[in-house]
Amino acid sequence: MIPVTCPACGLQILVPTKVQGRTGVCFNCGQALTVPAPPDKAAPAPPPAANGGRKDLVFQPGDRLADRYVIRSLIGRGGMGAVYAARDTLLGEDVALKCLLPGLLRTEKARRMFLQEAQVTRKLRHENIVAVHDVSATPEGILYISMELAAGEPLRGFLRRQRAERRLVEVRFAVSVVSQMLAGLEYAHRFVIHRDIKPENVILLANERVKLLDFGLARAVEEELALETDGPKKKKRLVGTMGYAAPEQVKFQPLDPRADLYAVGLVLQELLTLRTPLDPPRPLDQVRRDVSPSLARVLEKALEEDRDHRWPDARAFRAALEAAYETSYRPPAAAVPATGAAGPASTEGMVWFPGGRFLMGSNALRESSPEAEVAVAPFWMDAHPVTVAEYRRYLGETGAPSPRYWNDPDCRGDEQPVVGVSWQEALAYAAWAGKTLPTEAQWEFAARGRENRPYPWGALPPDATRCNFGEHIGGTTMVTLYDDGCTPDGIHDLAGNVFEWTLDPFAPYGTIRNRPEEAAQIPRRAVRGGCFQSPPEELTTAARRGVFPETQARTIGFRCVVPAPQTDESA
Structure with a gap:
């Protein structure tokens, strides 16, 4: 770094030696500045440093x-x-x-x-x-x-x-x-x-x-x-x-x-x-x-x-x-790759929700407003995010490529949530399992219930006994670790640990409800639930974020749902 002094205002700025000989401006007064070119002769050697002779930090392989x-x-x-x-x-x-x-x-x-x-x-x-x-x-x-x-x-x-x-x-x-x-x-x-x-x-x-x-x-x-x-x-x-x-x-x-x-x-x-x-x-x-x-x-x-x-x-x-x-710009969303034929859905390890009407959203959160009453049809939801062990079976049967972080020792526990999975990859897994990703309404209905819970477990604020958040641990944990953070219906990990992909685009609720065709053109997908890095405010049942569907993040996983088949009465 070399000092350059502005001739107009006297400000001295440190600039890298690699810009010597170039012209810029002083950001204090706008005066044109020329960084002096390097001198023809070498500068005097700096005084010795008390670092064992390594004043130039020249180390060799093996040092x-x-x-x-x-x-x-x-x-x-x-x-x-x-x-x-x-x-x-x-x-x-x-x-x-x-x-x-x-x-x-x-x-x-x-x-x-x-x-x-x-x-x-x-x-x-x-x-x-x-x-x-x-x-x-x-x-x-x-x-x-x-x-x-x-x-x-x-x-x-x-x-x-x-x-x-x-x-x-x-x-x-x-x-x-x-x-x-x-x-x-x-x-x-x-x-x-x-x-x-x-x-x-x-x-x-x-x-x-x-x-x-x-x-x-x-x-x-x-x-x-x-x-x-x-x-x-x-x-x-x-x-x-x-x-x-x-x-x-x-x-x-x-x-x-x-x-x-x-x-x-x-x-x-x-x-x-x-x-x-x-x-x-x-x-x-x-x-x-x-x-x-x-x-x-x-x-x-x-x-x-x-x-x-x-x-x-x-x-x-x-x-x-x-x-x-x-x-x-609105690039079209990528097609979901075909990685195997969808099999019949199994509801083992899932929780039944009879559906109904509930208040969705929060006027206190810009991304989640306005609140509105929403009707949800009956469905089953995975009791916990898809685990590494479950995803391994999918890879073995389909030959699909391994997700990012698959070989990361911090993310490989069988009972940890699988991470590094894009939205398209999550959809492909769900199709193989005969399931799908939850809509935001289904996810929020499961998280807050008809009691309008601010957190999946109730009204008490998050702490280290209920969920993995705020860098208390610094990585993912087993999906069934926090019994105190379960919903009354028995759903684990709806707050913290990993964000979860949903089926829906990340659009304002007003656009989704009133202009669904326009919302469908938005490429980002909504993720819910917060993660192990999240502050407490991101763990509420109404909080949401938007992520590009190709994202493969250490902080994002997913779970699946199975909509109840329509009957003549519900058709």
Whole structure:
């Protein structure tokens, strides 16, 4: 990182060395800035660091760190350090090891803040966040972060290739990437602000999955620079990549999660235009014509200079983004693959519901309003989500491909819910079993009953004796573990553990009830019940979310229903 000083307002900004020689703008006053080109002669060597001679963090395969990690290969270098693939000999697994440059956090206070922030990031467990396993320092003083080895590439590398080949990114792909970023931030913002969202900190995995990394690191670096710049004649210095910092960050104002949302907006803009914040600005409609006005408005709101005019939180941003995509593009839902002939339905292990009328929805929840009285025909419902053992039998009889996470040791217990199953895969299983997925009305009727229960078990709030939620455990549990969380009818796991696919599109209730043809065109499917990561408010019997049907998530499973056959009296 090198400092660049604005000649107009005097703001000093830290920018990566790789943008030397390029032109940008000062986000404090708008003055044009040129990042100086590298000098012809080498800069003086930095002073020796107290890290055993590793001031440049050059490790070789076979080197040991902290008497625990064996270096395997270099993954990459950046302005804050180097990342290596390594073997954790204590846990017996491969990890990514991020070693910070020795001069990055020189003061004891900054190092202490780094370790404190790191303890928070260790608790973050979400499918769109790179998991941190360990954070510490070697006896030689090298700070390191041991984290999940995500087999992918930084979003920056993908964007560079697209730009070099002059190939615009599909709108669908851009929305998918940013939607997953926002899902990770929605969870993380309960604990921490990232402060340095940029393409370099977004990892693209297989199947277009996305993970965020480096939570909390920028906070410690800010503390270091604050200590360096104390005094009336010292200039403030901004941490973060030039261009991705929110206006309030540039002005050194207190930050809240909306600073991250501004940076996410810039990432979305770059995905759609292939132009970085350092490039001269061009109107979106001059770069490409296939971005709908509604999607452009979502982006414009994300990039408002006044944070009070931006999206209030990641969830609202994500909902608006996905709604804009759905209403403007609406790709047809994929056909359900034929994986075997449907057999006669067995109602063994299912619970009978006689049907009837009940109050569905909640006016207190935007996604679940308006409330309305709904009639449900009689049906049977699985007493618990489909388990790994049940799904294994299906795979054996049909030859269907294994779902994601099938070989994950944390998800393989016979009595755990099967996860990583897309909506189409869940429908295929249901068809094989002679069943189907529940409608939202059937699911909610089973969960809340005619007593209008706020939670499946009744009125008492969720706790660790009733369901698996709020990262108390950090993964799925046996589907019949929580007897106290059963409904009075004997249905397990309708709150927490895993979200459950339903048959219905995720559309406003008013659209579903009044314009069903329009609702049928919406690609996202409704999931219900919350999961092991969910806050308590997501466990209510009326709460719902929308997920693209191709999603294969560790947090989503399903259960089946069998509608009662119609009789002459009910026809």
